[in-house]
Amino acid sequence: MAPRSLRAGLDMNVQRKTINTPVSISGIGLHSGIYTTVELKPAVPGSGMTFIRADLEGLRIPALQASTTALDYATTVGKDDVSVGTVEHLLSALMASGITDIDIHIDGPEVPIVDGSALPFMHLIDAAGVRELRAEVALLRLREPVEVVDGDKFIRMTPSNRLVLKYKIDFAHPAIGRQSYQFDYDQDNFLKKIAPARTFGFVRDVEKMRAAGLARGGSVENCIVLGDEDVMNGPLRFRDEFVRHKILDLLGDLALIGRPIAGEITASRAGHALHSRFVAKVLAAAARSDDDLAEASPSEPAFA
């Protein structure tokens, strides 16, 4: 450990949190079309967020970047050949609620899509109640910017004491076009402005996706369906619901860092695959700066 004087200004601890009481929700999986039940249960401090396959002898899959196995159209975590898909909307709600430790029991391969947003999960967490644990976790804050780029897509993070997510999208579709949104991390802000934003899909992609085993549970009940010209199952919940949903997805993918984070993050035209590369780069940078701190940890006082 570095002397307190060196770490000051880098460390900022937040209280670890779990839920008060078990709660459950059931529904169809967007991609698998399989009906599952998720039961959220309180967990011990330091255990993190963990998926537990209740139908497979309680196999545990930590909700961490190292567990990600697939990133096409949704984020999947797995271990050996067992997985849990479309974890991002639930993880986004948990992250927004400040939950650090929770057991997520699930009896099948995909989290229910419910209405396509994070609102049902926010209501579920609210029904369970959130409780502070007697332990703290250090907020991940980097001193240097981190960036990932893929052609005209990028995600960049600059140091900040707060978490701010800015997103820009540009779809060649009359109902979407260019949209941008800035979300200042705050639970109430998330509940009102981000959580209700639903996932979206294009009719023109459905056949191809279904052939690939995707979108099998998708319907007008659980996603915004876009025809060639317009939204087929309006009205939208927000005019810019699409970019708000991208922020919802990004926050869910950031949960795989495994601890709360601060920074000003700007994403442009990204998706789950680039979110994941970004998280990996943030984790590598955090590991390096922990090494720096360890090296700057002499037995003599640092400021002799």
Ligand SMILES: [Zn+2]
């Ligand atoms: Zn999504």
